[in-house]
Amino acid sequence: MMPPHEFRLSHFQAMVIFALVVSVAFGFLSRRGAYQRARYILWSFILFLVIGVGIGWTMYPFSH
Amino acid sequence: MPDELPIAETSSAVPVAESASPCSAPAGDHRRRDALALAIAAAAWFLPGLGHALLKMWGRALACFSTVALLVILGAGMRGNIFSRSGEDAFAKLGYVADLGVGSFYFVARALETNGPDVSHANGDYGTRLLATAGVLNMLAALHAYEVTRARKA
Numbered sequence A: 001m002m003p004p005h006e007f008r009l010s011h012f013q014a015m016v017i018f019a020l021v022v023s024v025a026f027g028f029l030s031r032r033g034a035y036q037r038a039r040y041i042l043w044s045f046i047l048f049l050v051i052g053v054g055i056g057w058t059m060y061p062f063s064h
Numbered sequence B: 001m002p003d004e005l006p007i008a009e010t011s012s013a014v015p016v017a018e019s020a021s022p023c024s025a026p027a028g029d030h031r032r033r034d035a036l037a038l039a040i041a042a043a044a045w046f047l048p049g050l051g052h053a054l055l056k057m058w059g060r061a062l063a064c065f066s067t068v069a070l071l072v073i074l075g076a077g078m079r080g081n082i083f084s085r086s087g088e089d090a091f092a093k094l095g096y097v098a099d100l101g102v103g104s105f106y107f108v109a110r111a112l113e114t115n116g117p118d119v120s121h122a123n124g125d126y127g128t129r130l131l132a133t134a135g136v137l138n139m140l141a142a143l144h145a146y147e148v149t150r151a152r153k154a
Helices: A011-030 A034-063 B027-046 B050-054 B058-077 B090-100 B105-112 B122-149
Strands: none
Touching: A011 A034, A011 B058, A011 B122, B027 B050, B027 B122, B050 B058, B050 B122, B058 B105, B058 B122, B090 B105, B090 B122, B105 B122
């Protein structure tokens, strides 16, 4: 049985959490003002996901 | 919101030497500011968010603390590898440096990971990356706090 403080995440869940947390940290450190931060966080989050999924699909043909 | 103000405009912020430009400040002020910047960077490294909290940048302090804490809890919860000093190869040594970046949270991660690492599954491998990311993010935040104190950034 899994201990209560252990997590099992899928590849996609791990990537989404990573992208969200890093985007929030980058947004708060590099931008000032709520609007600028929100825009940066959203943009960075979307780019993390799109590039991550894109790299995954690019590697897909080589895995067979 | 105090977090929005540059450090020089916050009256309640940590007192740094007031000067129009770094070139016109006396050498003593430079040295004092450098020493203060190093102390704040060390505080920011030791406890994520503390450096920005000392600079009264509450939003950034909260963001640094919560993001690093979340990554450490997730990384340890996913049974990622927490590297120790006795790393055998260059990657293990680099991993140790990255893990040390979380400061005191390094010991929190070790305490949380009671069952030890398990990198035989992708979950543990992701956990290793999350822990390293937490360390590198915290080092970036410490560098930011250092630069803010030296009035190079707002």
